Amino acid sequence: MRVESILEKVLPAKYYPRVERMYLKRRGIRYWGWKHTCPCCNGHFRTFVPWGTKPVQIACPRCYSVARYRLLYLYLRNKTGFFKDSLKVLDIAPTQNFQEMCKSLPSIDYLSVDISSPLAIVRMDITAIALTENSFDCIICYHVLEHIPDDGKAMAELFRVLKPGGWAILQTPVDHSRDTTYEDPAITDPDARESAFNQCDHVRIYGRDYKDRLERAGFNVHIDDYLEELGEAAIERYVLIRDEKIYLCTKPS
Ligand SMILES: [Zn+2]
Numbered sequence: 001m002r003v004e005s006i007l008e009k010v011l012p013a014k015y016y017p018r019v020e021r022m023y024l025k026r027r028g029i030r031y032w033g034w035k036h037t038c039p040c041c042n043g044h045f046r047t048f049v050p051w052g053t054k055p056v057q058i059a060c061p062r063c064y065s066v067a068r069y070r071l072l073y074l075y076l077r078n079k080t081g082f083f084k085d086s087l088k089v090l091d092i093a094p095t096q097n098f099q100e101m102c103k104s105l106p107s108i109d110y111l112s113v114d115i116s117s118p119l120a121i122v123r124m125d126i127t128a129i130a131l132t133e134n135s136f137d138c139i140i141c142y143h144v145l146e147h148i149p150d151d152g153k154a155m156a157e158l159f160r161v162l163k164p165g166g167w168a169i170l171q172t173p174v175d176h177s178r179d180t181t182y183e184d185p186a187i188t189d190p191d192a193r194e195s196a197f198n199q200c201d202h203v204r205i206y207g208r209d210y211k212d213r214l215e216r217a218g219f220n221v222h223i224d225d226y227l228e229e230l231g232e233a234a235i236e237r238y239v240l241i242r243d244e245k246i247y248l249c250t251k252p253s
Contacts, residue, residue, distance in 0.1 A: 028062035036239050037050070039067035039073040040097055048239045060240055063097050063219050067241040068171065072098075072142065074238065075226050075246055080167070082138065083107075090161065092126055092141040111136075127153040133160045139168035146202045149185065155217035165253040168200045169246060170214060173198075176245075178207030209249070219249035 001098035005017045017203070019205070033046025041063035051059035057066040076082035086107045091099065096119055102110040114120035124130060126141075127150050139158055143152045151191075155170070162168055183204030187193055190200035197205050208214075214221045224246040227235060 019084045021087050024064075026060050031061035035236055035237075038065060038079070039064060039070050039238055040101070043167060058241070061068050065097060067239060067243055068142065068244060069095065069098060070238050071226065071240055071244070071246075072140075072169065072171075074230070074234075075169070075224075079224070079226065079246075082185060085137075087137040087162075088135065090131075090136040092139065093144045094121075094157075095142075100138075126157055129157040129161055131161050135161055137163055137166045139166070139170070140170065141170045143171055143173065145170065145207065146197075146199075151204075152213065152217065155214060155219075159218045159251060162251045166251050167253075168219070168249045170219075170249050171244060171247060172206050172210065173202075174206045174208070174210050174244065174247075176208055178205065180207045180209050181205065181213070182207065183194045214247065214249055218251065220252060222248045222250070 007022075008016055011019065028041075028043050028045070028237065031045045031047060032043075034044055036045045036048055036133050037043070038048075038060040041060060043060065043062045045061055047061075048058045049061045049067065050056045051064060059066050060070070081087075083105065084107065088109040089102060089111070090113040091102065091110065092118070093114045099110070099112055099119060102108050111131075112120045113122045113124040113126065115123065116126050124184065126144070127148065132181055135193075141158060144155060148154050148218070158168060167237060181204050184196065185203070187203075189235065193202060194200040197203065211221045225248050227240060227242055229243075230238075230240070234240070
Protein backbone atom coordinates (compact mmCIF):
# COMPACT_ATOMS: atom_id res chain seq x y z
CA MET A 1 0.00 0.00 0.00
CA ARG A 2 1.38 3.39 -0.89
CA VAL A 3 2.10 5.76 1.95
CA GLU A 4 -0.50 8.26 0.70
CA SER A 5 -3.27 5.64 1.00
CA ILE A 6 -2.37 5.18 4.67
CA LEU A 7 -2.28 8.96 5.23
CA GLU A 8 -5.74 9.32 3.63
CA LYS A 9 -7.08 6.78 6.10
CA VAL A 10 -5.74 8.59 9.17
CA LEU A 11 -5.94 12.27 8.18
CA PRO A 12 -9.09 14.44 7.88
CA ALA A 13 -10.43 14.94 4.32
CA LYS A 14 -9.16 18.54 4.19
CA TYR A 15 -5.60 17.16 3.90
CA TYR A 16 -6.38 14.90 0.88
CA PRO A 17 -5.35 17.46 -1.79
CA ARG A 18 -2.01 17.95 0.02
CA VAL A 19 -1.51 14.18 0.21
CA GLU A 20 -2.37 13.84 -3.49
CA ARG A 21 0.19 16.52 -4.41
CA MET A 22 2.78 14.66 -2.34
CA TYR A 23 2.01 11.44 -4.24
CA LEU A 24 2.25 13.16 -7.64
CA LYS A 25 5.54 14.81 -6.68
CA ARG A 26 6.92 11.43 -5.69
CA ARG A 27 5.74 9.94 -9.00
CA GLY A 28 7.36 12.80 -10.87
CA ILE A 29 10.68 12.00 -9.20
CA ARG A 30 10.26 8.29 -9.89
CA TYR A 31 9.75 8.89 -13.62
CA TRP A 32 12.21 11.77 -13.92
CA GLY A 33 14.32 11.89 -17.07
CA TRP A 34 15.15 14.03 -20.10
CA LYS A 35 13.43 12.22 -22.94
CA HIS A 36 9.98 13.79 -22.58
CA THR A 37 8.58 17.10 -21.38
CA CYS A 38 5.07 17.83 -20.17
CA PRO A 39 3.91 21.27 -21.35
CA CYS A 40 1.20 21.29 -18.66
CA CYS A 41 3.37 20.88 -15.53
CA ASN A 42 6.76 21.58 -17.22
CA GLY A 43 8.12 18.30 -15.80
CA HIS A 44 10.80 16.20 -17.51
CA PHE A 45 10.37 12.44 -17.61
CA ARG A 46 11.98 9.32 -19.05
CA THR A 47 8.56 7.95 -19.95
CA PHE A 48 4.87 8.75 -19.73
CA VAL A 49 2.35 6.29 -18.29
CA PRO A 50 -0.86 4.55 -19.39
CA TRP A 51 -3.96 6.08 -17.83
CA GLY A 52 -7.68 5.29 -17.91
CA THR A 53 -9.64 2.77 -19.92
CA LYS A 54 -11.54 2.79 -23.21
CA PRO A 55 -9.33 4.13 -24.60
CA VAL A 56 -6.14 3.85 -22.55
CA GLN A 57 -4.38 7.20 -22.83
CA ILE A 58 -0.76 8.17 -22.36
CA ALA A 59 -0.54 10.53 -19.40
CA CYS A 60 2.10 12.65 -17.74
CA PRO A 61 3.26 10.73 -14.65
CA ARG A 62 3.03 13.84 -12.48
CA CYS A 63 -0.02 15.86 -13.60
CA TYR A 64 -1.90 13.13 -15.53
CA SER A 65 -2.40 15.42 -18.53
CA VAL A 66 -3.39 13.45 -21.62
CA ALA A 67 -2.11 14.10 -25.14
CA ARG A 68 -4.92 16.40 -26.22
CA TYR A 69 -4.39 18.71 -23.22
CA ARG A 70 -0.64 18.74 -23.80
CA LEU A 71 -1.42 19.87 -27.35
CA LEU A 72 -3.87 22.50 -26.05
CA TYR A 73 -1.26 24.00 -23.67
CA LEU A 74 1.29 24.20 -26.48
CA TYR A 75 -1.24 25.80 -28.79
CA LEU A 76 -2.42 28.33 -26.23
CA ARG A 77 1.16 29.20 -25.31
CA ASN A 78 2.60 29.44 -28.82
CA LYS A 79 -0.30 30.52 -31.01
CA THR A 80 -2.57 32.66 -28.83
CA GLY A 81 -2.34 35.35 -26.19
CA PHE A 82 -3.92 33.10 -23.56
CA PHE A 83 -1.04 33.33 -21.08
CA LYS A 84 -0.44 37.07 -21.54
CA ASP A 85 -3.70 38.81 -22.39
CA SER A 86 -6.36 39.93 -20.00
CA LEU A 87 -9.19 37.53 -20.85
CA LYS A 88 -12.59 36.53 -19.59
CA VAL A 89 -12.59 32.76 -20.18
CA LEU A 90 -15.44 30.25 -20.26
CA ASP A 91 -14.29 26.64 -19.87
CA ILE A 92 -16.81 23.92 -20.71
CA ALA A 93 -16.47 20.61 -18.83
CA PRO A 94 -13.29 21.57 -16.95
CA THR A 95 -10.42 19.30 -16.03
CA GLN A 96 -8.85 19.86 -12.64
CA ASN A 97 -5.38 20.78 -13.88
CA PHE A 98 -6.51 23.20 -16.55
CA GLN A 99 -8.98 24.83 -14.18
CA GLU A 100 -6.33 25.27 -11.45
CA MET A 101 -3.90 26.72 -13.97
CA CYS A 102 -6.49 29.22 -15.24
CA LYS A 103 -7.45 30.24 -11.71
CA SER A 104 -3.77 30.85 -10.91
CA LEU A 105 -3.36 33.35 -13.76
CA PRO A 106 -4.14 36.88 -12.55
CA SER A 107 -4.84 38.00 -16.12
CA ILE A 108 -7.71 35.53 -16.50
CA ASP A 109 -11.25 35.97 -15.24
CA TYR A 110 -12.32 32.32 -15.28
CA LEU A 111 -15.66 30.50 -15.21
CA SER A 112 -16.19 26.78 -15.75
CA VAL A 113 -19.54 25.13 -16.43
CA ASP A 114 -20.75 21.58 -16.85
CA ILE A 115 -24.09 19.83 -16.80
CA SER A 116 -23.04 17.44 -14.03
CA SER A 117 -19.33 17.57 -13.13
CA PRO A 118 -18.63 18.53 -9.50
CA LEU A 119 -15.45 20.24 -10.74
CA ALA A 120 -17.41 22.95 -12.56
CA ILE A 121 -17.95 26.28 -10.83
CA VAL A 122 -21.52 26.41 -12.15
CA ARG A 123 -23.79 23.54 -13.24
CA MET A 124 -25.22 24.39 -16.62
CA ASP A 125 -26.53 22.80 -19.79
CA ILE A 126 -24.65 24.38 -22.69
CA THR A 127 -27.68 24.09 -24.95
CA ALA A 128 -29.26 26.73 -22.67
CA ILE A 129 -26.44 28.86 -21.25
CA ALA A 130 -27.76 31.13 -18.50
CA LEU A 131 -25.19 33.86 -19.19
CA THR A 132 -25.29 37.21 -20.96
CA GLU A 133 -24.53 37.40 -24.66
CA ASN A 134 -21.19 38.80 -25.85
CA SER A 135 -19.54 38.27 -22.45
CA PHE A 136 -16.42 36.09 -22.98
CA ASP A 137 -13.15 36.77 -24.80
CA CYS A 138 -12.31 33.08 -25.02
CA ILE A 139 -14.14 29.77 -24.78
CA ILE A 140 -12.48 26.38 -24.35
CA CYS A 141 -14.75 23.44 -25.15
CA TYR A 142 -12.79 20.22 -25.26
CA HIS A 143 -14.43 16.97 -26.33
CA VAL A 144 -17.95 17.89 -25.27
CA LEU A 145 -20.03 18.39 -28.42
CA GLU A 146 -19.84 14.73 -29.45
CA HIS A 147 -21.86 13.94 -26.28
CA ILE A 148 -24.69 16.42 -26.94
CA PRO A 149 -27.73 15.37 -29.00
CA ASP A 150 -28.56 18.92 -30.14
CA ASP A 151 -25.04 20.09 -30.89
CA GLY A 152 -26.36 22.88 -33.16
CA LYS A 153 -28.07 24.48 -30.19
CA ALA A 154 -24.90 24.17 -28.08
CA MET A 155 -22.79 25.76 -30.85
CA ALA A 156 -25.32 28.61 -31.19
CA GLU A 157 -25.19 29.21 -27.44
CA LEU A 158 -21.38 29.24 -27.40
CA PHE A 159 -21.46 31.73 -30.27
CA ARG A 160 -24.01 33.89 -28.43
CA VAL A 161 -21.95 34.29 -25.24
CA LEU A 162 -18.64 34.90 -27.08
CA LYS A 163 -17.74 38.58 -27.54
CA PRO A 164 -17.46 39.89 -31.10
CA GLY A 165 -13.77 39.46 -31.95
CA GLY A 166 -13.48 36.70 -29.34
CA TRP A 167 -12.10 33.27 -30.04
CA ALA A 168 -12.96 29.71 -29.06
CA ILE A 169 -11.23 26.36 -29.32
CA LEU A 170 -14.01 23.86 -29.94
CA GLN A 171 -12.48 20.40 -30.10
CA THR A 172 -14.19 17.07 -30.74
CA PRO A 173 -12.91 13.88 -32.26
CA VAL A 174 -13.24 14.32 -36.05
CA ASP A 175 -12.84 11.51 -38.55
CA HIS A 176 -11.28 13.43 -41.42
CA SER A 177 -11.81 10.47 -43.76
CA ARG A 178 -15.59 11.08 -43.55
CA ASP A 179 -17.32 13.72 -45.67
CA THR A 180 -20.31 13.87 -43.39
CA THR A 181 -21.04 13.26 -39.74
CA TYR A 182 -22.54 9.93 -38.79
CA GLU A 183 -25.31 10.13 -36.22
CA ASP A 184 -28.46 8.21 -35.46
CA PRO A 185 -30.67 9.41 -32.58
CA ALA A 186 -32.33 5.97 -32.50
CA ILE A 187 -29.09 4.51 -31.12
CA THR A 188 -29.34 5.14 -27.39
CA ASP A 189 -28.10 1.96 -25.74
CA PRO A 190 -24.55 2.45 -24.39
CA ASP A 191 -23.22 -0.75 -25.98
CA ALA A 192 -24.80 0.14 -29.31
CA ARG A 193 -23.34 3.66 -29.08
CA GLU A 194 -19.93 2.20 -28.37
CA SER A 195 -20.20 0.07 -31.51
CA ALA A 196 -21.57 2.89 -33.65
CA PHE A 197 -19.72 5.93 -32.32
CA ASN A 198 -16.62 4.43 -30.61
CA GLN A 199 -17.65 5.40 -27.08
CA CYS A 200 -20.68 4.51 -24.97
CA ASP A 201 -21.62 8.13 -24.31
CA HIS A 202 -20.95 9.59 -27.76
CA VAL A 203 -23.92 10.39 -30.00
CA ARG A 204 -22.09 10.82 -33.32
CA ILE A 205 -18.85 10.62 -35.23
CA TYR A 206 -18.07 13.97 -36.79
CA GLY A 207 -16.81 14.11 -40.33
CA ARG A 208 -15.22 16.99 -42.22
CA ASP A 209 -18.59 18.78 -42.12
CA TYR A 210 -17.91 19.58 -38.45
CA LYS A 211 -16.52 22.85 -39.81
CA ASP A 212 -19.80 23.52 -41.68
CA ARG A 213 -21.80 22.98 -38.50
CA LEU A 214 -19.64 25.51 -36.64
CA GLU A 215 -19.99 27.99 -39.51
CA ARG A 216 -23.77 27.57 -39.46
CA ALA A 217 -23.69 28.72 -35.84
CA GLY A 218 -21.94 31.90 -37.03
CA PHE A 219 -18.26 31.17 -36.34
CA ASN A 220 -15.38 31.82 -38.69
CA VAL A 221 -13.45 28.56 -38.50
CA HIS A 222 -9.73 28.08 -39.00
CA ILE A 223 -8.59 24.45 -38.95
CA ASP A 224 -5.01 24.51 -37.74
CA ASP A 225 -2.94 21.37 -38.32
CA TYR A 226 -0.69 22.37 -35.46
CA LEU A 227 0.79 18.89 -35.01
CA GLU A 228 2.15 19.12 -38.54
CA GLU A 229 3.66 22.51 -37.74
CA LEU A 230 5.23 21.21 -34.51
CA GLY A 231 6.94 18.36 -36.34
CA GLU A 232 8.16 14.92 -35.33
CA ALA A 233 10.73 15.95 -32.73
CA ALA A 234 8.13 17.93 -30.75
CA ILE A 235 5.53 15.18 -31.13
CA GLU A 236 8.04 12.75 -29.60
CA ARG A 237 9.18 15.15 -26.87
CA TYR A 238 5.67 16.06 -25.72
CA VAL A 239 4.24 12.58 -26.42
CA LEU A 240 1.48 13.88 -28.69
CA ILE A 241 -0.87 11.81 -30.82
CA ARG A 242 -1.56 12.57 -34.45
CA ASP A 243 -5.31 12.46 -33.98
CA GLU A 244 -6.57 16.00 -34.05
CA LYS A 245 -6.39 19.38 -35.65
CA ILE A 246 -7.19 22.54 -33.75
CA TYR A 247 -10.57 24.13 -34.56
CA LEU A 248 -9.98 27.80 -33.84
CA CYS A 249 -13.33 29.56 -34.09
CA THR A 250 -13.79 33.32 -34.02
CA LYS A 251 -16.84 35.54 -33.78
CA PRO A 252 -16.81 38.33 -36.38
CA SER A 253 -16.37 41.81 -34.90
ZN1 LIG B 1 2.59 17.05 -16.46
